[in-house]
Amino acid sequence: MEKYRKIAGKCLAAVLSAAMALSLAACAGGTGSSESQSQSAKQEAAAEKPAQATGEKIVNVGVTGTVNTLNPLLMDGVEINKYATGLMFLPLMELDTNMEFEPMLADSITAEDEKHFLVHIDDEAVWSDGQPVTADDVVYTALRLCSPAIANTAMMYYVFEGVGDDGFVEMGADHIEGITKVDDKTVRFATKEPMSLVTFQNSYARYLMPLPKHVIGEIPEAELASHEWFAKPDVVSGPYRVTAFDKDHYVSYEANEKYWKGAPKIPKLNIRIVEGSQLYAGLQSGEIDITQNTMSAIPLEDYESLQALETVETSFGDAITNQSVFINTKNVPDQKFRQALLYAIDRNQILEQLLKGNGEVVDGFLSTASPYYDPSIEPVSYDPAKAKELLAESNWMPSSPLRFYIDSGDSTFVNAASVIAAQWAAVGIQTEIRTMDINTLMSTAGSGEFDIMAVQYTYPPVDPYVDIAWLLGGEGSWTGYSHAEAEEALSKIAVLSDKEELKEQYGIIDRRMQEDVPMFSAYVIRTMAAKNKRLTGVNPSVYGFFNHVEEWDITG
Incomplete structure (x- = not known):
């Protein structure tokens, strides 16, 4: 198992950067001064007028995460960087x-x-x-x-x-x-x-x-890392080449008319970086044509308003972003106590009331979006009586309230954490919620100075191996958890490609999570995306969004 821990540990920076990008999406926005933002806004107005105002075909993709690089040599685990660069x-x-x-x-x-x-x-x-x-x-x-x-x-x-x-x-x-x-x-x-x-x-x-x-x-x-050629490359393999780039505000592209898969139908395309609260207004006015599920965090409170717009089509992506709750098994060592934590939470109530049903409840790492999801693993039901029974059977009880660390930037889970803490208190488990920014939360997670910690985490549906190997990597991982059966399953997963065989091994791991509870899923988010009806040849999707961007077009 040691070699897998080594690989997983090396991958952690990339994994966390991707997870953090999703966690921070709802509060991402420009970070410059008011003066620089105003100047940038003027530049955007000149470079990115909506197509209906100029008569020229232009598509504006609204995103809520900063594009840090367009250099393929500086790629990391953040999907928005990869997608923005992959257009070239x-x-x-x-x-x-x-x-x-x-x-x-x-x-x-x-x-x-x-x-x-x-x-x-x-x-x-x-x-x-x-x-x-x-x-x-x-x-x-x-x-x-x-x-x-x-x-x-x-x-x-x-x-x-x-x-x-x-x-x-x-x-x-x-x-x-x-x-x-x-x-x-x-x-x-x-x-x-x-x-x-x-x-x-x-x-x-x-x-x-x-x-x-x-x-x-x-x-x-x-x-090469900072060469000016990457700011405006003259030779590309993809459908577009960049013409202007402000990492906090926009990326502007022009079509590669010699694209070997076919010249794009849209001469100009822009990625517009805005705050989540600006997406509704942009889609309503036509200044934003389309959003994508993981790059564009539409606030939950805007869902109904967007669905009511006659010019906009909305859709929901697969449930892939997991609100994972990690338990430090060194600090919370009793299995039955950890099981009680799970039985005491009414996760379906949280899903319906706070997420308006836009998601799902699962046990373990995998959601229904994964080809390896095992539907026979039924999520633990809310059962406070069972939770009290497990606590009575437990040989362990904390001497002080458990430290429950959460991301202050995730407003939905801040509310959910209060509900969870109240439900724990109802069965006799006392906790102290501590909110902090995502960077401090990650530092705390790495140090192990927590009892329970929650963060949005996306386990790649087709290959969650690296993330799971890290999180179950024993001492030094967030959970501090390891189990011989899980280790054996991971060793097989490392070399398997057959879907049914992978499903069997991942099922073993998810059952261990349900039994030993070193982590659990509070809920898995299904996010909204939207597009202007005049845009054809594309529908928002969690994956494959830009794969055939050369086929996008505007009608009317």
């Missing part, structure tokens, strides 16, 4: 709306065995200057992702042969032993430890966005 530089593979892997720049990825993967670049793939996308571009980009001069630790390339445990090659290295060119269109990736094809596709193929070696290959690697 296609990833090898992406998930589609059904959460199946869809070819993007690669037309196939296959496993030779448990340690060797072949990536074949689509024969039709070309850069916007007409040059073919080749294996050399993939190998060059991977080498730079492992450069200590660029120092990207989030991409986790330490899993490949020839890369150090720190994720880097030697300064000035000209190759990676485990990432090699087979022919002009094929690259072989060799891992140090066995890995499933699913994990390779989800953790690496979705985040590797090849760069044009023939254009930037001579730029010194020490300059």
